[in-house]
Amino acid sequence: MFKCDHKFIATSVAALVLGSTPVFASSAKKNALDGGMTYSRDRGMYSVYNINEQDTKGMNHGRTPTANELKAWDTDIMPDGTGLPEGKGSVEEGDEIYEEQCGVCHGDFGAGGVGYPTLSGGSMDSLTNQRTAPGMDAPKRTIGTYWPQASTLIWYIRDAMPYAHPKSLSNDEIYALTAYLLAANEIKVDGKEMDDDFVLSKDNFSKIKMPNEDGFYPNINGKDGVENVRKFFKDGKNYGAVGKRCMKNCKDDNATVMRIGIEMKDVNPAYSTVRDLVPVDNSNAHPGKAGYEANCAVCHATDKMGAPALGSKSDWDKVMEKGTTKVMMNAINGVGSMPPKGGNSDLTEWQMQMIVDYMISNSK
Ligand code: HEC
Numbered sequence: 001m002f003k004c005d006h007k008f009i010a011t012s013v014a015a016l017v018l019g020s021t022p023v024f025a026s027s028a029k030k031n032a033l034d035g036g037m038t039y040s041r042d043r044g045m046y047s048v049y050n051i052n053e054q055d056t057k058g059m060n061h062g063r064t065p066t067a068n069e070l071k072a073w074d075t076d077i078m079p080d081g082t083g084l085p086e087g088k089g090s091v092e093e094g095d096e097i098y099e100e101q102c103g104v105c106h107g108d109f110g111a112g113g114v115g116y117p118t119l120s121g122g123s124m125d126s127l128t129n130q131r132t133a134p135g136m137d138a139p140k141r142t143i144g145t146y147w148p149q150a151s152t153l154i155w156y157i158r159d160a161m162p163y164a165h166p167k168s169l170s171n172d173e174i175y176a177l178t179a180y181l182l183a184a185n186e187i188k189v190d191g192k193e194m195d196d197d198f199v200l201s202k203d204n205f206s207k208i209k210m211p212n213e214d215g216f217y218p219n220i221n222g223k224d225g226v227e228n229v230r231k232f233f234k235d236g237k238n239y240g241a242v243g244k245r246c247m248k249n250c251k252d253d254n255a256t257v258m259r260i261g262i263e264m265k266d267v268n269p270a271y272s273t274v275r276d277l278v279p280v281d282n283s284n285a286h287p288g289k290a291g292y293e294a295n296c297a298v299c300h301a302t303d304k305m306g307a308p309a310l311g312s313k314s315d316w317d318k319v320m321e322k323g324t325t326k327v328m329m330n331a332i333n334g335v336g337s338m339p340p341k342g343g344n345s346d347l348t349e350w351q352m353q354m355i356v357d358y359m360i361s362n363s364k
């Protein structure tokens with residue numbers, strides 16, 4: 001039986017169906033279906049994923065989007081200004097909205113919070129630091145030190161922030177927030193620093209000068225940016241590629257498929273080969289194992305206390321005659337001399353489900 005990490009599947013499937021209406025959303029099937037995977041749903045919770053062999057022949061996720069659906073998604077704000085909305089907002093207005101809606105995660109003035117990206121500060125010098133060289137700080141990639149284009153900033157804010165309810169900001173608000181974050185990064189517009197009264201709009205957007213705009217190649221800035229990139233990738237010599245491009249039946253034509261030929265050997269300082277983290281062997285860790293050992297093993301390791309013993313097929317076959325749902329409910333609410341959640345009320349239903357799955361799958 002095939003089991004895998006739920007979170008990973010959920011995210012990759014979310015990515016795959018992005019932009020199209022997933023056909024399984026309204027499926028009359030009782031079980032949820034993600035691509036080639038089906039997995040049972042029990043009281044609104046997903047159980048361990050299993051490959052559904054009938055469904056692995058086709059992809060079964062999404063459908064071709066209609067022209068209108070595509071149009072609704074095709075709303076990039078491009079470096080050349082294409083897609084910039086009407087509207088305007090000042091640094092000062094942005095400051096207020098930022099404090100209300102963004103600072104809680106990104107910190108005052110974008111200085112960073114616990115676990116959330118830092119939006120200002122850092123230095124361009126740090127960009128050449130090597131992450132893997134011990135004793136050296138990682139590069140500090142912020143809007144001011146790293147981002148080559150301000151269009152990405154306004155686009156990102158419009159489509160992705162605030163984190164919990166994206167697309168909730170008005171056009172004026174996204175201009176104001178962009179202006180505020182640029183100002184917090186001391187970025188110049190038309191050669192001048194932005195003061196509190198500075199108003200950003202479609203009209204002056206192209207005058208923003210991002211400090212790292214020349215830090216990338218090919219040059220992706222300005223109105224020829226997209227063309228530059230196309231030209232660059234058209235000629236494999238630009239990036240040391242050998243062979244030829246292949247989009248169809250490439251494995252039949254293996255010898256000639258284009259490969260990147262540049263080796264990473266001119267990195268300075270050189271990448272460190274030191275790997276000092278102790279390797280962790282997760283190969284047989286079930287997500288319920290640790291919880292079982294901490295909370296349940298005391299009674300379930302043997303049948304001495306009248307509990308179905310881990311590893312005993314006959315004990316668990318008898319238990320499972322009641323059906324998974326009932327057994328889960330009993331584990332959560334208690335049954336006979338089994339206390340609710342094994343006596344640890346801090347365990348979530350999800351953790352309980354993982355633990356019970358661990359017990360069942362190790363008693364077959
Ligand atoms: C609940 C926390 C939260 C709030 C509130 C929030 N953000 Fe974010 N923000 C995040 C997280 C998490 C990421 C990283 C997302 C990712 O990489 O997928 C992020 C990323 C960003 C980035 C990109 C940073 C980078 O370097 O990649 C910008 C810009 C940004 N947020 C702006 C804003 C603005 C403006 C607001 C207010 C309107 C806001 N955020 C509110 C959590 C938050």
Ligand code: HEC
Pocket residue numbers: 291292295296297298299300305306307308319322326327328330331335336337338339341342343347352355356
């Ligand atoms: C204090 C001892 C004790 C602890 C701790 C304990 N159990 Fe039990 N458990 C029992 C006993 C006794 C039974 C048999 C109850 C019965 O059928 O009357 C049982 C039965 C069960 C059953 C079968 C329920 C059914 O429908 O027959 C499950 C599932 C279960 N326990 C899960 C757990 C889990 C998960 C934990 C830890 C989070 C746990 N137990 C901790 C004593 C314990």
